[in-house]
Amino acid sequence: MADRKTADLVLTGGTVLTLDRGNTEATAVAVADDRIVAVGTDAEVTALAGPDTRVVDLYGRTVLPGINDSHLHGAWLGVLWPGTVMGSGGLGGGEAAPALSTPGERRAAIRRTGDLVAALGITSYTEPGLGPGEDAGATGCFSSGVLDEYIAMANEGELRARVTVLRLFGELDGPSTLADFEAGLATGLPSTDPRWLNVAGVKIFADGIPPMRSAWTHRCYHDGSSGHLLVDGGDPAEREANLRRMIDLAHRAGAQIGVHATGDRSIEVTVSAMADAIAAHGKAGRHYLIHGDLVAVDVLKRLPELGIGLNTQPGIAVMTAPWLAGALGDEALAGAWPLRQALDLGVGVCLSSDAPVIEPDWRRWIAAAAEWLNEEGVNPDLMLKLLHCYTVTPAVQDGAESWKGTVEVGKVADLCVLEANPLTVAPAELPQVGVQMTVVGGRVVFEG
Numbered sequence: 110m111a112d113r114k115t116a117d118l119v120l121t122g123g124t125v126l127t128l129d130r131g132n133t134e135a136t137a138v139a140v141a142d143d144r145i146v147a148v149g150t151d152a153e154v155t156a157l158a159g160p161d162t163r164v165v166d167l168y169g170r171t172v173l174p175g176i177n178d179s180h181l182h183g184a185w186l187g188v189l190w191p192g193t194v195m196g197s198g199g200l201g202g203g204e205a206a207p208a209l210s211t212p213g214e215r216r217a218a219i220r221r222t223g224d225l226v227a228a229l230g231i232t233s234y235t236e237p238g239l240g241p242g243e244d245a246g247a248t249g250c251f252s253s254g255v256l257d258e259y260i261a262m263a264n265e266g267e268l269r270a271r272v273t274v275l276r277l278f279g280e281l282d283g284p285s286t287l288a289d290f291e292a293g294l295a296t297g298l299p300s301t302d303p304r305w306l307n308v309a310g311v312k313i314f315a316d317g318i319p320p321m322r323s324a325w326t327h328r329c330y331h332d333g334s335s336g337h338l339l340v341d342g343g344d345p346a347e348r349e350a351n352l353r354r355m356i357d358l359a360h361r362a363g364a365q366i367g368v369h370a371t372g373d374r375s376i377e378v379t380v381s382a383m384a385d386a387i388a389a390h391g392k393a394g395r396h397y398l399i400h401g402d403l404v405a406v407d408v409l410k411r412l413p414e415l416g417i418g419l420n421t422q423p424g425i426a427v428m429t430a431p432w433l434a435g436a437l438g439d440e441a442l443a444g445a446w447p448l449r450q451a452l453d454l455g456v457g458v459c460l461s462s463d464a465p466v467i468e469p470d471w472r473r474w475i476a477a478a479a480e481w482l483n484e485e486g487v488n489p490d491l492m493l494k495l496l497h498c499y500t501v502t503p504a505v506q507d508g509a510e511s512w513k514g515t516v517e518v519g520k521v522a523d524l525c526v527l528e529a530n531p532l533t534v535a536p537a538e539l540p541q542v543g544v545q546m547t548v549v550g551g552r553v554v555f556e557g
C-alpha cells in the first residue's frame with residue numbers, strides 16, 4: 110500500500126515486521142517527512158524514490174516499529190549511566206546519583222538518555238513520575254524542574270525520542286498525601302505537541318517492593334509484617350480510602366493513572382478503585398498497574414474488560430526472584446509475575462526496563478521474559494507476542510495506537526533496524542542482534 114508522495118527515505122531489500130493486526134511482513138518501507146508512505150515489495154516501495162531520496166539497501170536486515178520502553182526514568186538514567194541501581198548490587202537505594210540542580214544539568218541528562226535510547230532502537234519512552242513531590246528530593250531526577258526541561262526541549266524540537274510523562278505529587282517510592290495530590294492535579298502545564306511530549310496523567314505509589322518487605326501483601330513476611338499502603342492516612346482504612354479518592358479524582362480529571370503496586374493487597378484495592386471510577390464516570394483513562402509482582406490471577410482476569418493494562422519488568426523478575434522468595438517464601442514466588450496467564454488472558458501487557466534500576470536494553474528483557482516463560486527455542490509466535498509488548502501495546506498505553514506502534518502507511522516513521530530477524534533467533538540470542546539504525550519521525554537518529 111502506498112500514497113503518491115516522493116519519499117525522503119527508502120529502506121529496501123530486507124524484512125519488515127510491521128506488527129500490524131495480521132503481523133504482515135514486507136521487504137521495504139518508504140518515508141516522507143515524518144510519516145510512513147509505503148510498505149510493501151522492493152518494487153512497490155522504490156517506485157516512490159526520486160533523485161533526492163536516500164535509498165538504504167538493508168541487505169536482509171530487519172525493520173521493526175520503533176521500540177517503546179514504557180517505564181524508563183529518563184533523567185535519572187542520564188545521570189547514572191553506565192551505572193544502574195541493580196548493577197551496584199541492590200535495590201535498597203543503590204548507587205548515589207549526583208543531584209541534578211540546574212536546567213543545564215537536567216538537559217544534559219535528558220540528552221544523554223536520548224543518545225543512549227537512540228542507539229538501542231528506542232523511539233518512545235514513559236518518564237514515570239516527575240513533579241513537586243520530588244522538588245526537595247536528594248537526586249533532583251524526578252523534580253518539576255525536570256518536567257520543565259522536557260517541556261522546553263519539546264518546544265525547541267530537541268527531544269530524540271517521544272516522551273510520555275506521569276506527574277508525581279508525592280515522593281518517588283515514598284509517601285503521598287491526598288491534599289498534595291488534589292492540589293497538584295489542579296495545576297496546569299504549558300501546552301506541548303503531544304506527539305513529542307505527552308503529560309498523560311499521574312503516578313501513584315500504592316506500596317513498595319517485596320524484597321524490602323514494603324509491598325502490601327496478604328501473606329506475612331518472615332518478621333510477621335505485611336506492609337501497608339504508602340498513601341498517607343491515620344490507619345489502614347483511611348490509607349485505603351485516600352488511595353481510592355486519588356484514583357477517583359484523577360479519573361474524573363481525565364488523567365491516565367499508573368499505580369506502582371507490587372503486593373497482592375495493594376493491587377486488589379487499586380483495581381477495585383479503578384473499576385469503581387470507571388463504573389461511576391465512564392470508561393477510558395488507559396490506567397495501568399506498574400510492576401504487579403504479586404497480582405492474583407483472579408484480578409488479572411478483570412483487567413481486559415476494564416481496559417486496565419499491566420506494565421511489568423521481566424528483567425527485574427528474573428534478577429530479584431530469589432529475594433522475593435527470601436522475603437515471602439517459595440509459594441509466593443511460584444505465583445509471582447504471572448506473565449503467561451496475563452498474555453493468555455489478553456491483558457494489555459507492556460514490558461519495560463524501569464531503567465536505571467536495570468539497563469534499558471529491551472533485547473535483554475525480551476530474553477528475560479522468554480526465560481521466565483521457560484521458552485528457550487526459536488519460537489516466532491512467542492517472539493511476536495513479546496515484540497508487541499514493546500511496540501503495539503505501549504502505543505495503546507500512550508493513547509497513540511492510531512499513529513504509532515506499527516509499520517503501516519500513515520503512521521509516524523519511528524523505526525528500528527536490526528541486523529537479523531528476531532523471529533529466527535532463540536530469545537537468549539536476541540541481545541547479540543545489533544541495532545543498525547534508528548529513525549524517529551523520519552529522522553535518522555542513530556546508525557551503527
Ligand SMILES: [Zn+2]
Pocket residue numbers: 180182237463
Ligand atoms: Zn520505576
